[in-house]
Amino acid sequence: MLDATRQLAVVTGASTGIGLQLARQCAEHGFDLIIAANEPEIEKAAEELRIGSSSVETVQADLATIEGNEALFRKIGGRPVAALLANAGRGLGKAFLDQDFDDIRYVIDTNVTGTVYLVHKIGRDMRARGEGKILITGSIAGYMPGAYQAIYNGTKAFIDSFSYALREELKDSGVTVTCLMPGPTETEFFERADLMDTKVGTQAKDSPLDVAKDGFRAMMAGDGGVVSGWQNKMQAAIANVVPSETLAHQHTKMAKPGTAETKR
Template sequence: MRARPLALVTGASTGIGYEFAKLCAQRGHDLVIAADEAQIIRVAEELRGGDVRVWELQCDLSTMAGVEALYRLAQGLARPIDILIANAGRGLGGAFLDQDFAAIRRVIDTNVTGTVYLTQLVGRDMRSRRAGRILIVGSIAGFIPGSFQAVYHGSKAFLDNFAAALADELDGAGVTVTCLMPGVTDTEFFRRAGMLDTQAGRSKKDDPAEVARQGFDALMEGRREIVTGWHNKLLTMTAQITPAWLLARRNRQLSTPDARRRS
């Protein structure tokens, strides 16, 4: 029997990454999944069965060692990675000058450094085979200066830009790069970022399963980017003609903690 194609999904324990892992399994792929929490083991048990094979790793993708451990696991299977979904990410709410720098550094190292390093390792293999698909989870936050989320928004601006550049570099190489740019989505993000006491944290949110579905379809179609949801599309178009200071002021209203807003 011919082996199923292999998909590697990071941040797969919850939210959009979990939905991506389910989609890959449902649409004919075996899986390598990773996250920095033990729940990844339960997800692997859930998805494993029938023809679906799943290999999981609990690792910290904000570190070079964590990225390398994940890559070694995939390489040890002696099978090519057909799809890379670089979804692992971390948020951080609050005023920049009040944040602990270790927490700031972890956001940057997870969202930017870890994503870039894993993409380079896997992307080189794909380029040598002239086959493969990469999806990088950016955000519409990358279009907006993020008052009270300054580092997170900056990291997503990097990823949106990086993905577009890499897609162009690999044009004609047999490897596609898709940037998924969702808006506010119903995941663990706001709890983990300490933002449940914000307007954004309490707002109506997009369904992660639908976000992942649109992203997966765009990936398989070879599209370079997708903004999910008509309201997010409208926001990104508006952001491109709105002064940065005004965008920052609007984000202040969404992301300022309640206690600070009242003071």
């Protein structure tokens, strides 16, 4: 059971990758944890995270659905959430018109609907208490039109914008909102998104541990956002001045099927 005297962090998408590393940062800094994902690997993650005096409880639920998010909310059981790390997300490669619409809908529901619903539920409780920290995983993908990843990049553009808007609304409430914006990171994301025949899927990527450390530090400091990695910072800065049509063309070179780099 969770210790009622310790602060509670809730981390979604925590079975692998950035989410697992974010949960590890929370555990190492003295939070009790509720971690959630839609796959049984969440139990293995919990075993890895039970370090020191941290308690870890799990929820295996589909966070693309209202029902899945309600299951997570029931697990919280009214306990004050000190930190919500909303990291659950899905990608989808290939051309938009070649994608199955059920897959398209699932990406939107995971990245946008489920995230917004959970932030709405927990954020209201934080505002009522006058304290809390929210970290939302966006992406530098939100800065550019994502040819051959049109739905994913579109959802991240929403999340990046939403995070900063919510931060402004809560600026005098005691609740801070931070947007973590990584670039390509070494996780299972690219395989799940069917991007392993692309340049972005096969090139060298950032460490999820480094990304998580950047995000956790920014959240604890109450920063508005952090782009993880200096190359990604450069790419985000360039995206602010380059025409959208040019950005979409550049993205094609990274994400179009058949652009995978040959490994020597």
